[in-house]
Amino acid sequence: MAEEKSKLQRLLEQGEFVVSGEIGPPKSAAGDGVRHHTEELKPYVDAMNLTDNQTAIVRLSSIAAGIHVMAAGGEPIIQMTCRDRNRIALQSDLLGAYSLGVRNVLCLSGDHQSFGNHQAAKNVFDLDSIQLIKTVRDMRDKKAFHSGEAIKKDEPRFFIGAVANPFADPFEFRVLRLEKKIRAGAQFIQTQCIFDMERFEKFMDLARNRGLHEQAYIMAGVMPIKNAKVAKYMQKNVSGMLVPDGIVERLQKAEDQTAEGVQICIEQIQQLKSIPGVRGVHIMAVAWEEIIPTIVKGAGLLPRPQ
Amino acid sequence: MIVAEAKPLEEILDSLKGMSKVLVAGCGGCVAVCLAGGEKEVGIMASALRMKRELAGEPLVTVEETLTRQCDPEYVKELGKKLDGVDCILSMACGVGVQFLAEHYPDMWVVPALNTKFAGATIEHGLWEERCGLCGECVLAQTGGVCPVIRCAKSLLNGPCGGSQNGKCEVKPNACAWQLIYDRMKSLGRLEQLVEVAEAKDWSKSRDGGPRQVVREDVKIDG
Numbered sequence: 001m002a003e004e005k006s007k008l009q010r011l012l013e014q015g016e017f018v019v020s021g022e023i024g025p026p027k028s029a030a031g032d033g034v035r036h037h038t039e040e041l042k043p044y045v046d047a048m049n050l051t052d053n054q055t056a057i058v059r060l061s062s063i064a065a066g067i068h069v070m071a072a073g074g075e076p077i078i079q080m081t082c083r084d085r086n087r088i089a090l091q092s093d094l095l096g097a098y099s100l101g102v103r104n105v106l107c108l109s110g111d112h113q114s115f116g117n118h119q120a121a122k123n124v125f126d127l128d129s130i131q132l133i134k135t136v137r138d139m140r141d142k143k144a145f146h147s148g149e150a151i152k153k154d155e156p157r158f159f160i161g162a163v164a165n166p167f168a169d170p171f172e173f174r175v176l177r178l179e180k181k182i183r184a185g186a187q188f189i190q191t192q193c194i195f196d197m198e199r200f201e202k203f204m205d206l207a208r209n210r211g212l213h214e215q216a217y218i219m220a221g222v223m224p225i226k227n228a229k230v231a232k233y234m235q236k237n238v239s240g241m242l243v244p245d246g247i248v249e250r251l252q253k254a255e256d257q258t259a260e261g262v263q264i265c266i267e268q269i270q271q272l273k274s275i276p277g278v279r280g281v282h283i284m285a286v287a288w289e290e291i292i293p294t295i296v297k298g299a300g301l302l303p304r305p306q
Numbered sequence: 307m308i309v310a311e312a313k314p315l316e317e318i319l320d321s322l323k324g325m326s327k328v329l330v331a332g333c334g335g336c337v338a339v340c341l342a343g344g345e346k347e348v349g350i351m352a353s354a355l356r357m358k359r360e361l362a363g364e365p366l367v368t369v370e371e372t373l374t375r376q377c378d379p380e381y382v383k384e385l386g387k388k389l390d391g392v393d394c395i396l397s398m399a400c401g402v403g404v405q406f407l408a409e410h411y412p413d414m415w416v417v418p419a420l421n422t423k424f425a426g427a428t429i430e431h432g433l434w435e436e437r438c439g440l441c442g443e444c445v446l447a448q449t450g451g452v453c454p455v456i457r458c459a460k461s462l463l464n465g466p467c468g469g470s471q472n473g474k475c476e477v478k479p480n481a482c483a484w485q486l487i488y489d490r491m492k493s494l495g496r497l498e499q500l501v502e503v504a505e506a507k508d509w510s511k512s513r514d515g516g517p518r519q520v521v522r523e524d525v526k527i528d529g
Contacts, residue, residue: 082460083460087506109460109462109467109468110460111469112459112460112469112476112477114459114477123459123460125460125461125462126506126507126509127506128460128461128462128463128464129462129464129467130464130465130503130504131463131464131503131504131505131506134503135506146506163468165468168466168467168468168469168470168471169466169470169471169472169473169482169485170466170470170484170485170488170489173465173466173484173488173500176465176497176500176501177464177465177466179501180464180465180501180503183501183503184503192468239468239469239470239471239474239476240467240468240469240470240471240476
């Protein structure tokens with residue numbers, strides 16, 4: 001199998017400020033929605049995450065969705081969680097995804113099943129996210145399965161991503177956990193949505209102190225908020241997400257809250273771009289994918305490099 | 307200890323349908339300590355069953371017996387004397403006791419009165435909490451004496467997920483196990499130990515290989 005670097009990896013290595021987006025696969029057996037979003041987004045983002053049954057709700061698989069993205073000319077980042085598959089199924093899916101042309105994988109723990117639509121499900125967590133990262137790396141660099149057995153030919157050679165949440169606790173451990181992920185093999189990092197800029201800057205300070213910004217490409221996560229109600233909901237109900245009161249108030253005061261939400265997101269991107277060690281942004285417009293072009297344009301990130 | 311709690315009375319009554327004489331068998335071990343299946347609970351269970359059946363016009367005779375332990379063949383044997391005319395044994399022990407009774411009395415119908423919950427301890431009077439996942443390969447030396455296998459909702463071995471906030475787990479009102487681990491390692495000056503990547507667990511040492519055995523040749527008595 002020919003060595004084939006992903007576009008995402010190539011652009012990051014070239015030093016481009018990279019933009020990725022996110023597409024939530026549908027709760028149905030149709031791929032046209034994903035293809036449609038891909039067509040819409042591909043001039044504006046360099047790669048697209050496909051979430052893996054996010055919030056533990058059954059959806060079209062992230063790998064299948066990634067194939068639809070490729071069919072529509074986009075670059076997929078397959079999300080892979082440890083919640084639903086053991087090490088046998090995870091490795092099998094890695095082989096399958098690579099054989100179909102997928103080159104980027106993002107390894108996560110996965111949302112707990114109690115948030116989803118199958119709360120009586122048994123979670124797996126045979127591996128945790130860090131052990132999954134190491135597994136993907138060992139398949140590539142050691143040409144070996146998790147058990148140590150050699151992969152005799154055509155090993156999967158993924159560009160490996162991981163997530164970091166600077167807004168969960170314990171705060172100081174978040175940087176150590178990022179370091180563990182990088183040690184295990186993570187090459188690019190996408191962070192949780194950033195609203196509390198001060199805390200993120202502190203996180204980046206600590207990360208830079210440990211030299212982590214030079215060991216992995218850190219992409220800052222952002223999320224446009226449609227209105228003050230949504231901001232308040234996230235503030236109260238979503239663990240691991242910090243939405244400062246200032247943002248809620250700014251939305252409340254705005255005449256056009258949606259436009260203000262977009263403006264806030266654009267300003268955040270501009271601010272993030274100036275933080276040393278931030279190598280790109282990841283835009284999570286949950287169920288609002290169509291706003292991504294406006295944000296990318298507004299943030300002055302066009303045209304995208306090829 | 308093994309912590310258990312009573313099944314809903316309706317479920318127990320349902321499992322005793324058609325039975326006219328039931329031996330309610332208690333256990334003086336863990337389930338007595340956690341107030342689920344000791345002598346006192348046997349008495350309460352037996353009278354509740356009799357009353358319910360009386361009201362339903364299907365009177366029930368109960369025999370009450372609490373063994374020192376139901377997980378020990380020596381004590382299980384004692385129950386033989388009490389089985390005259392008994393249709394069914396209602397075991398108020400954990401799942402181990404229920405199975406031991408079923409194995410020792412092959413002709414007897416044995417049903418459980420409890421749901422066996424976990425290996426845990428008393429936190430305060432009336433509150434028990436899980437502490438050990440019985441995984442077969444203890445990791446407490448790596449995690450400062452706090453078990454992530456059972457106390458983390460995702461059994462994560464390399465630190466907290468993104469849902470840990472203000473010391474709480476996002477799933478339950480419980481403490482985040484990794485916050486507890488972090489706090490302890492920090493106060494003991496061992497934070498760098500947590501930067502080591504913990505290898506994947508060998509789950510074959512856990513329940514995944516079927517029923518496990520511990521064999522100790524040195525203490526075996528060969529007849």
